[in-house]
Amino acid sequence: MPSITPRITLITLLCLPLAANATTLHRCQAEDGSVTFTTLSCANDEHLSLHEVHPYSPGSTITLLPEARHEETSGMKTRSREMNVAGQAQDKCGNLIDTRQRREAIINRRIIVGMNQQDVESALGKPDKVSLRNSSTTYRYDLKRGRSAQIDFDEKGCVTGKAKSRTAKSPR
Structure with a gap:
């Protein structure tokens, strides 16, 4: 043994x-x-x-900063301030839709009011025809089977009204 x-x-x-x-x-x-x-x-x-x-040995702890001395800060006067939200995106279209609605619309290839030109191009791709009239822009998409879609934008580049979809006449 x-x-x-x-x-x-x-x-x-x-x-x-x-x-x-x-x-x-x-x-x-x-x-x-x-x-x-x-x-x-x-x-x-x-x-x-x-x-x-x-x-240094793995698993050991090393304090890098000294501990805070609370007695030094207790005498300080604090002023209440109005709360600000940092990092909230301000949309040029007035935040008509939130990011979840925007993402769902792009994935489902739908166009809704409040989307901008970049959102429309993300959903449908580059337009087949772009028309500029006064301060508004119009995208035209020629879809399959003779169908087309027209999206109108205002002067800020935001979708206005509802996207119009119609069937083009057959060449026969």
Whole structure:
């Protein structure tokens, strides 16, 4: 039967703290002010100071910032301010539709009031014909089977009214 003591000794050695991994570095400062860090000794004309370095070991925690001192901030007066929403997109079409409605319309290839020209092109692609009249723009899409779609935009580039869809006359 093998002895248990070598196993216990091995486990004990593996569980020792990792403080033995610390390394001593020599900080050598020359007369001209240049500094060199080394594990060897310094030259005769250099000033020597020793520094102990503990390498990072996985699983250990190192505090980078000191803890906050709450007693210093308790005397400060706080002013109440009006709440602002940061990061809310302001749509040039007046936020008539939210992002969920916009996304569903683009995926389902539908055009609804409040979409801009980029949204329409994301849903249907590049138009077959673009007409500019006064300050309004019209996109025309010639769809399959003689059908067409016309989308009107206002001066801001937003869809107005409802997208008109009609069947073109057959060439026969």
